[in-house]
Amino acid sequence: MASAVQTHESVAAADAHAAHAHIDHDTNTGISNTKLGMWLFLASECLLFGGLITTYLLYKHPLEGPTPKQIFDIPFTSTSSFVLLMSSLTMVLAVSAIERGDHQRLRIWLGATALLGATFISGQIYEFTAFVREGLGFTTSRFSSAFYTLTGFHGVHVTVGIIMLVSLVLLSLRGKLPEHRSETVEIIGLYWHFVDVVWIFIFAVVYLIP
Amino acid sequence: MAIIEAPPTEQLALTGTVESDYKPAGVFTRPKSGGTGWKSWLTTVDHKKIGIMYGATALVFLLIGGFEAILIRVQLWSPRGTLLSANAYNQVFTMHGTTMVFLVVMPIGAAFANYLMPLQIGARDVAYPRINAYSYWMFLFGGLLLNSSWLLGGGADGGWFNYAPNNGVLYSPSHGIDFWNMGLFITGIASLAGAVNLIVTVLNMRAPGMSLMRMPVFTWMTLVTQFLLLFAIPVLTVAQVLLMMDRLFDANFFNVAKGANPLLWEHLFWIFGHPEVYLMILPAFGLVSDMLPVFSRKPIFGYPFIVFSGVAIGFMGWGVWAHHMFVSGIGPISVTAFSLTTMFIAVPTGVKILNWTATMWGGKLRFTTPMLFSIGLVTMFTIGGLSGVTHSVAPADTQQTDTYYIVAHFHYVLFGGAFFGFIGGFYFYWPKVFGYMLNEKLGKYNFWLMLLGFNLTFAPMHILGLQGMSRRIYTYDAGYGFDLWNKVATIGAFILASSVFLFIFNIFYSRAKAKSLPPVGPDPWDARTIEWMIPSPVPEYNFDPIPTVTRVDDFWYRKYGETKDGKLVRIAATEDVVQQRSDGKHIHLPSPSYWPLVAAFGMPIIGYGLIFNLWLCLIGGIIVVGGLFGWALEPPDDPDAAHADHDPVAHGSDDGSAAEGDTVGVTEKEVEPVG
Structure with missing residues (x-):
């Protein structure tokens, strides 16, 4: 470019x-091809999560097993949500770092973003195991199936994002991420922000709305 | 881009820092470009080769799906047919529908989109050539996985829409529906990647002067189609994920005992499914809109109307899905609303039919084979469209649901519509793609045979349906008045099959004959759009130079002008305005790559793994991840590719640099990791 x-x-x-x-x-x-492509892909992802969120809304009241109200630990999930949202901030800082040509900061902020994402995923794994221990298995009720599928899908998206961020750090360490390719970081940033925004919806719909 | 187009100093600097870091040895070497053997097809990223592979694969699947159709018709030849058991019949009609929709009509649309669209907009290739190759391989592997179910315990048996809860393990204990699910996941990824790719290509890579409202109608319809795919495929994917979770991991999405609502499947499926039928028909509409003006020697009547009616169909196609569900108990308000939207969507379709008719009106018609198929589409689709409007009358629809009337309707729109358009498109574009004409005489026989067979097969189904014959029932008793029309339909099916074989025969016959004929020129039909100004078959680099477009049907107006009273006069000989074949040495094209094939190959293994043994998923996953990393780390281009004359002096002076502006940008941008 x-x-x-x-x-x-x-x-x-x-x-x-x-x-x-x-x-x-x-x-x-x-708009560059890659960036336009990412926007289109994210538009498509909206329908994917839209379908899963709709399914959850349809099935959120179980006929048996634990109910959402009994099982959700709102303060815990709020904290991990906060961690995930903060990772958008570090992502922005990473993009701004590479645009300035500051490769050291770029790696720090990319690493921080990946770390915050990983913290969120650890929180999700902890939450899932805790729920299973309290009797909410994947097959327990229509609510449990919908809940694990929706949040699990989001978790997979975050994980893919973490893999891309770590790949960027490694590329940068080997000197293969020069300034003129800063758009790569920006585009992966788009994906990352999207995953964050989706979580805002999921968090509101699944955890906050009774 | 930077590597090639940058000023000399920067170029040197970049060569020092970036290029030398790539050690293009061993596993990350790119295959040589310009090969011709079978290997060149495995590694190609050329949109034309990929388009041809899409078409060829779809024709093979057409034979499979057609064979299944013949089995159905033979079973229904007489009451109490014994060729197929009830169980086998379920599998055969399910796989027939699934194959024809996902592995024949959609990929033929993709074949035309891949081959033609970049030519129509004057591009070197699509935006992401390797993702394009990946799409094809995913489609192929998905189709093979789906059809491998025949050898591994039987095909899917729930109908192509696989309604819940009938698609659950309880009612369909074989792995057929799992194969259906995995196969369509994989072809879905192919469609999605293709959609992103082609939309970006249309929006970003048009030739100078090719504004959106100067694009050929087929390119417009491709754009609409790909947007439909972009938004429809994820909805199907959601439905399939839920089904997979239910069938393989005991989830409760369609488990009525746990309070699930099977109607969820119907909604999700048809929110995908109705845009799906439009995305099957719109490419054919586009082809016909490009063929009719050529053979009427008139511009398309009301170009903006035909474009915007296509766009309107694309939007309205999202608001009619529940007309598939009038008998599912969705309530009077919903039924009324969807009845109205269904009536409204007939309006833009009617606009198109009016425009096609008006295009022919007063034109100097030439009844070539492509023209016959185009007129065939207009008439047959109109019949199918009208029977479609009868579905919007909900009380009538209640009677028609799940009868042969529905079968008749959707075959009139998909066979009489989409498929007629595609066969016409094959005849029309064959010389451009392969450099020889298909025999016109055989072609006309082909058309009349197909028209006869088609109407004999599907017209009686209207009557059968109104008489009350149910679809998806493997036999019927004598004495209901079904015997005669079933016999007619079966005879028609055999005529239809022979017309398809005649088409295939024509391919080989014309190819053999072509050796003794003079080579076909760039413009055998006296056509209108810019893909006809390049040599046939199309050289690897497409255009040299990239033309500047000044209006719709640009090529036509390079040949013809108009006098003051609107008379057509030739202003230039065709030979003078077409492009000559150049050696293309100075044009930089994207290099072939192994990695799309590798990355795609892992997916069916994951699919089998989910069905049979989760350890296979690990192997497949490793192949996919390895493939993607190989892909991402691959050097942007084959360093040995023929572009030695890249000294900056030669740069601004010839047309090749314009080309490089496009393609190098493509390849360089395309190396980003794709997740």
Whole structure:
């Protein structure tokens, strides 16, 4: 992307009938292919989580076994939610670091983001084991199936995000993440923020709304 | 992008810091580009080769799905047929529907989209060539996994929509539905990746001057179709996840004993399923909208209307799903609402039919094979569309539900609509793709045979349905008045099958004949859109140079002008405005890659693992993750690829650099990890 202007000039100069050539960027929209692709993917993910959240809403009152009210530990989950939301802040700091060319800070903030994400996942694993111990197995009731599937799906998304963040740190350590590829960090940041935003919905719908 | 297009100093700097870090040896070497053997097909990232592979694979699945259709028709030839047991019949019609929808019609749409759309917008390739290859391999493996169920205990048996709770282990204890589930997960990922890829391509990679409202209609319909896929596939995935959890891990999503509501499946399935039927038909609509003007020698009537009616169908397609569920007890308000939306969606469809008719009106019609198939689509789809409108009348629909009337309706829209358009598209684009024409005489026989067989097969089903014959029942008793029309339908099915074989015969016959004929030029049909100004078959680099587009049907207006009183006059000979084949050495194309194949290969193993033994998932998972990492770490391009003349001086001076602007950008951006 560093040389978008250069491309433009060569395209314009190259085209014999350039009267109507009006490429102001290296893509028609001005958004890079990768970033546009990520936006589209996230749009699609909205429907995925939308479907799962709808299913949960339909099934949130179990006929047997523990009810949501009995089992949820709101202060605990609020804390882990706070941790996850803070990881969006560190993600923003990471993007801003690479845009400044500060690779040391980039790695610190990416690592912090991954760590906060991992903390959230540990919290989720702890929560799941605690629920199972209290008698809420995956097959116990319609509520339990819907709950574990929805939050588990979100957990898998966070885990994939952590893997991508760690990969970025490793790439950066090996010098393969120069400034002109800062958009890679930004795009993975998009994914990460999306996963956070989805959690806000899930947390509100599953834990807070009675 | 930076590597190639940057000013010389930066280029050197980058070569020092980035490029030398890649040790393109061993496992991360990219295969050489420009090969021709079977290996070049395994590693290709060329949208044209991938398009051809989509089409060829879909034709093979068509034969499988068609064979299943013949089995159904033979079973129903007479009362108390004995060819298939009830159980086998369930599997055969389920797999027939699933195969035809997911492995034939959708992939043929994908084949045209892959091959044509980049040509129609003047692009070098799609936005992510390797993800494109990945999509194809996922589709292939998903289809193979789905059909491998025949060898591993029997196919799915719940109908193509697999209603709950009939799809539960209790009522379908074999692994058939698990195969269905896993196969469609995998083809779903293929569709989703393809959707992202093609949308980005249309939005980002158009040639200079190719604004959205100058795009050929097929490209527009591809855009709408891919948006439908983008939003419909995840809904199906949710339904499938719930089903998988129920069947394999004893969850309670459709377990009525635990208070589950089986209607959830119906809603999720049809929220996917109705956009699905539009995304099957819209590519064919696009093809016809490009073919009719060519053979009428008139521009498409009301280009903005035909575009926006397609977009309107795309939006409204989301609001009609419950008309599949009028008898499921969703209540009078819902029934009324969905009746109304269903009536409304006939409006944009009617606009299209009007536009096609008006395009032909007063035109100099040439009744070539593609034209015949196009007219076939317009007429047959109209019949199917009208019987569709009868479904919106809820009281009538209550009588028609689950009868052969429904079967007749959706075959008129999907076979008479989508498939006629596709076969017409095959005849139309065959010379562009393979460099020889399909025999016109055989083609016309093919059309009339198919039209006859099609109507003999499916028209009687309207009557059978109104007489009360249920679909998905493996036999019927004598004395209900079903005998005659079932016999007619079965005869029709055999005629239909012979027309498909005639098409396949025509391919090989014309290929053999073509050797003694002069090579077909770039523009055999006197066509209108820019894909016809490049040599046939299309060179690997597509355009050289990339044309600048000034209006709809740009190529046509390079050949023809209009006098003051609107008369068409030729202003340039076709030979003068088409592009000549160049050696393409100065054009930088994305390099082939092994990794899409590797990453896709792990998925069916995970699928089998979920069904049979979870340890297989580990093996499959390792292959997938390894494939993705190999993919991400692969050098952006084959360093040995032929672009030695990259000195900055040669750069701004020739058209090749415009090309590089596109493609190098593609490959460089595409190396990001894809999760």
